[in-house]
Amino acid sequence: MPEHAHLPLHSSMAGRQYAGWTPRAAAFEGMGQRMLPDQAISVSDGAVLHADVYLPQSEGRYPAVLSFAAYSTERLTAGIPAGSNEIGSPPVFTDRGYAPVIVERRGMGRSTGEQVVFFDPQDIDDHEAAIAWAAEQPWCTGEVVLFGTSYYGMTQPMVAARRPPALRAFFANEICTDLYRQLVYFGGVPALHFLDVWMGANFTQKEYDERISPDRRAAISQATNGPLHGLVEKVVHHNVDRMFAAFMAATPVEAVREVYASWLFDAKSREANLVPVGAEGTLGDIDVPFVVVQNLGYFNLHQFGSYDLVENAGTAEDSKWLILAPPAYDLPVYSWQGEALAFFDHVLRGTDNGYAEQPHVRYWLDGPDQFESATAFPAADAASLRLHLGSGGADAQRHQLSADPTASGSNSWAAVPIGLPVLGGLDEVANQQLTFEWPVTSQTRLAGAVTANLSFSCNEIDSYVLARLSRIDAEGRRHHLSMGAIRPAARTVDDQRSTAIEIAIDSGRRTPLIPGECVTLRFSLTPAPTLLQPGDALRLDIASRTDLLRMSPADGYAQFDLPVPPYLSRNTLHYGGASWIELGHSTPLGA
Template sequence: MYSNLLTYPLRLGTLALALSMGTSAVALAQAAQSEGLPPAERSYQPFWAKRVTGYLKAADGTELRYSVLLPKAEGKFPVLVRYSGYDSGSIGGAAYLGDNETFSVTTDKQLVEQGYAVMGVQARGTGCSQGTFDFLGPQYGTDGRDAIEFAASQSWSDGNIGMFGWSWAGMSQLMTAEEQPKHLKAIAPGMVLGDARGDSWAPGGVPNQEFTTTWHWFVDQRWEAVKASANAENDERCLKQVAENQGKVVATSLMYNMIRHPLRDEWVQQRSAPRDRAARIKVPVLSMQAWQDEAVMAREGYYQERLDPKQLWMVQASGGHNLYESERFRKKLVAFLDHFVKGQSNGFEKTPRVEVWQETVAENREGRHGANETAHPTWTIERDSFPIKPKAVTFALSENGQLIENGKGSGAPDGYNYPIPGPEVNTFLKDHAWGPQHPIWREGSLAYTSAPLTRDLLTYGTASADIWLTTFLSPDADLQVTVTEVRPDGQEVFVQRGWLRMSARKLDEARSTPLRPWLLDTPDAIQPMLPNVPALGRMEIPPFSHAFRKGSKLRIWIDAPSRTGGYGFNYFSITSRNSVVHDDAHPSQLVLGELTGIAVPSALPACDTLLKQPCRPDPLK
């Protein structure tokens, strides 16, 4: 949902005017400095033959802003639609040319040069589109359908329409395709919320209200970019609509709705539509998913499992939210679109269905785009079908902080003071990095560590942390489990995190597996804790793939939730003494998925080279 938190103000003033006049890059930099802005990382000259802007009518008459960039060629063109509530309806404007754009101007440029018309559509109630903002509400999909059919009917369109983009522009693709517009040929969604509550608003039942609050701020900033372009174009209609939308959006914002809807009620359940209705998608899909995604997490509601596998291609990668910008991925994206939207016989349909990027690195981490555009895997795994099915491997929690593969736990329970949050990781203020430990972290966390591994352990998919917990005179507790690798060189590498509110622990037994507990997550399923009575909480740890090399150790930390990426948790706050029980009657364990028969490169990656997988010195050493 955050495509990028820009590090500079978005009131462009003189810069927007300079852009609108087609000023040189030098003049643009001078204009930026006159506005008190840091020098622009990039600027663009128009790379299209013609820009078409206007408003299309949704079925109920609501008018949605659009902007189209047409290639430098004659005739009609296949059209690629990016549809979101950020600034998509203003692509090609002054802010866009100054790289003040939520998504990737460079990707748009390549697609236009490849002969596509790139069309941005603004969601209702956002930017300068009419209507009322309703994130992932029912009209989001039907509006998308209307936009696709509008694009197909235009004089510059050849009637073949695709969709692309990530985050909000990925969710729009799912909801649009579920409405089955006649002229939609293919979609390429990345980094989505398939089930908004389970993926983001309350993963494991733990409220994540910081994200929805700060996201509201981010959306408002993106509309400032819309205003900058409209000012440069003297577009009074757009400016008036943006002001109206900004004035009324708070009442329908996620910030407010998370307070109004703290549990999975009917309103919240509607926002799982991208996942729940995914079986209605009948066009080819290229899905991109990032394991350490700091904005929407890697879970994505598991919508891909509801698609026709014959119509699905996937890229799964270690790394973060904006990995869709990767030039390596862009090659696959263009080949996919060329085949299914243009109709080229390029052999894409014969390519592997699943490509798993292992140990993603980047040559350039400077600026907004560098780390993502140059991102690429160190090595890959490919498969001809999805899903990939790993085998389950179990590690028992035991006395003295042991994690025993295929063993049994023993010893007295381990107690810790609650709630003391674990360290932050990959936050926007300290990205690609661990934050500091809490001053009394030793009293507020537990760690369980395996012996040095005698083989390479290549994990894949979801995991389950099955924790038997007691609390002292408290009806609830929120757990965070962090999976790490402790390397032979004494460095600890972040792998993945999961969360669970113990009162939300009741499972849908029909859908749960050893590797994926499935919470019922309904108001009627709430089960408070009883004082000093052990209760089993099975925590779903979102998907990941990581190579734990021979000689390394596997570790999990148990503590209270802490900031992770853009997620900040409103954890249950009554202080207590919690204990993890791990005897024969209460087998606390970690269950991982393992892929076998795959040769793992022997060399350990250099510390802090893996995107979103920072190292730190082992705190327990």
């Protein structure tokens, strides 16, 4: 299809670009941008995928940077903070001598064909075909790399496991490898609020029908990515709760509503087989270099997949990198474009930019608020700090975390299902959370797996247990670190799917509680790299509702409420060495 004349897009590199370093060289710079809109990619069954291609100004052959997801791409390059704007900014890549290829899934936007369930193997077939198509174009060197966030990231290891001949590397941000436990049934319950937001934001009839010309997209980008970008960002953050409420109230197309209904009401176990598996099980087939970024503020979305990928991918150890990034929530997602370009320059062009010298793990350390490095995560020789839970008296009091396992007794909290009306002043007679603290007397670094082991009983047949870790600084300010959750009736550990960072839970196996009888709940919290200083306190909060413990995306934390607990009940933790948390890679007590 002939190239259309159009206005130039305004580029953006808002957000964090590098994980604690600055490249010393770039292969190319200042190469400009032109566009090949509305390219047609023929795939199976006669379907044709729509793609927009962005090229440097000069004629020539360039490596393709392909992004594939389920979304309409009409508003993405305009810089509009839509729910799916996670491809980066194409002019940033063309300026460095790369050719972004932004592909729409079959049946979406300008692509033809019939849609299937999200992440279906048909998607991976089409993704593989798009990689082959890009490699064969006259503007391409025959080399293809992948880039993108969330859906654009999760498809990358899925197709990389197919080993497409043209694929040279991928850079994925915020991924899941097991869609059942990491996306749709996080912590053993349906991710109702997230699915409401995601589907309402991206799959209404308007999203399917909207058409914005390249010139109009470029004109809009002059405002959204220009001097007003900071203001746009502030407005989005200030109104994120209102924006999410509007998405949740929207009506997606019928086919998407059918997927929603099957996931929420029928996919109660893996055996129901209504949710595609994801990359898990095929990670060992991946052999190309990659970088994966995990935002430490994403507590009940996109967690644990990055660690699974790094641990189990077949890629050589010296060709995979893990970045644990500080909490941030932004749309559009423009972060990490600089890091990706430096990585691609290193892999494709052999540029002496310093990437070969970068540690294979870089993680954001709370406290100093800087990147630290490691050879693996968790470190092979990691120590651990085990802190036992103990009572501080009445349930509503602040309780104890201690290295001493001998504390006895128990404490309880009331579990109230989210959204139920209750009497004013309830918390004064029936507290809905327990709080434990460990006073820090010597500098202690935490950077590894976080495990909770709780002796638990309930006066119902099921409930929900949510654990949150925070650092309380010497001024009394709370720094949100980590979160984990488990459904007590679905507590069976799935050793086959567990990793060094995650205790995987088989939530499809459900054993109702016997009221009053103790069970052991063993589950993972998200990693929480932090440096504790004397005068700080490590705080553990236990509750049954996400809305009581989470923070807002407006504060940088992507957390979504869950429809829990299922019953009004009283939950109890029992001590005497049976309830503890363990935090990896810590300096020894008293060191």
